[in-house]
Amino acid sequence: SAPPPLHPRVLRAFVCSLHLLGGGSAAPAPAPGRIRRERLGSGPASTALKRDRRDVASRHLLAPPRERTARPAGAARAVACPVSIPRRSLRPRQGEEVRIQGDEFWHMTRVLRLGINDRVELFDGAGGLVEGSIQKVDKGGSDVKLLEDARLIAPDGIQWHVYAAFGTLKGGRADWLVEKCTELGACSVTPLLTERCHTVAENRVDRLQRLVLAAVKQCQRIHGMLLNPPIQIADLQPVISQSKLAFVASAESPPLLSTLPKSCNEESGLLIVGPEGDFTEEEVNVLKASGAVPVGLGPCRLRVETATISLLSALMLWSDAHRQETLKCR
């Protein structure tokens, strides 16, 4: 008989790619997880990242993990960490096996105490998603048998692209900004170069890229988040002109929620936030002339990362409400 459906909030196991065939014992490709261990330093963000891996279990909405014994199918369990798997060319089909090793295997078996017959959802951060059932657990890894063909999920809802001038933020604040944008479902984040924030350190971009990957796995986003190279405001103009939903944070402007349209069929939108010290008047005029709508931040004075997350949250909640109403009307 078919196993009961997974809990709607079941968590997922990240695999490098779902274009693969399982089985075999080929040497694993370098896992993003391993890079994370080797290169991240001991600063607050990376320590938080390491600690957070162990927090995943407690974040679940499911019951606390049980002991590591065989149990009947239908006991939905969860894993959310990267998997090193050799890449192949065909998308996996029902009945095939995927081998999970390394960091994710450790997390699955030691932290979450998953065992034989537990079900996991494998995702690869590029839209691939497939449900599987753990068949075997040995010292080096575990074999997961797929219960369905791997699916490619299309992005849903408005895709928000964030352009924020966070290149000169100190003390982990840029890390927070990128991590929270990932959690809140932004489609991409691009550092903005302005007169008052005209650089982004090179090693910072590398570090942020790894942070994005870790955050994607941690909040189990089906689709990854792009971290683009820095751009100038002048290069942003054509992007704004092509968009019908472009908002720029500006302290003395009308409130965001009054400015949002009542009905909207757009697929993507832009959010533009200035640096510490704000945009110059000239830059604001350039952005407005391209078509960006200035929106206020509310009554409080917000810092760059707070303004970004605050506006992104409101936009995300608005587009979700809008989508739910559209679904109801059908």
Next chain:
Amino acid sequence: SAPPPLHPRVLRAFVCSLHLLGGGSAAPAPAPGRIRRERLGSGPASTALKRDRRDVASRHLLAPPRERTARPAGAARAVACPVSIPRRSLRPRQGEEVRIQGDEFWHMTRVLRLGINDRVELFDGAGGLVEGSIQKVDKGGSDVKLLEDARLIAPDGIQWHVYAAFGTLKGGRADWLVEKCTELGACSVTPLLTERCHTVAENRVDRLQRLVLAAVKQCQRIHGMLLNPPIQIADLQPVISQSKLAFVASAESPPLLSTLPKSCNEESGLLIVGPEGDFTEEEVNVLKASGAVPVGLGPCRLRVETATISLLSALMLWSDAHRQETLKCR
């Protein structure tokens, strides 16, 4: 002739209390700034706090600071840091002098390079606000002459009270939550004790209190933010029953922006967020029975602190939009 009005976003100098008379050279009372230096450790949050003091100058919307010379009245300058001033009993009046020493004096003169005839706004985090002009700068401090009677500002807009189960969050996340709640204008933050988060460390509450004070000064809130002692859900019930705007974060619930009323004359509201692992079903039923409205978090899986800040941002932006429309209609 009267000096021109201050820039609408001019920054402010924090003083311990505006119930004081200036002048004299009495030994300063212990400054919150000094306590901040002595007791805070070297963890990420406190290092960030120390670094942030130096960031304040770059956060301003005004031109970069100029050299320390006498300049004509009207050059609006800004200071935002605590001042140790002996407490007296009468609110200061126009023409009196307030002496600024210690951390804030250092910040004012060394970081922001303010000088004679520069104007500052003094605030005490308890509703007091007064504008003054720097008369004298010497080695130990500076004298600020008040240009008007000190005013007591009433709180404006909906007062949001946050109840979040953040007692067991690790790695600076609780600090981040409290700091961002302060920045976003929450009226109070109270740790919630639930089945899945049943403790709050004692030293954590002390530390968070100091963090709130530092954040109030940094984002220059006219009114402070209360950090209340932890409470149980059972004790929260009567509070919810008396409120007409109580929201509880719940993953599979209708979107927040669809649930907000079209018109609202409430003065305060509640936001309730569960712990890692979420509320138990029993707790959710108790909260709903008291009158809290469950609201969704959007399509993404959000962590405790992200969910809190995300919903608080949306509520704050909504009440600001609502207030602006009410002002327009008058």
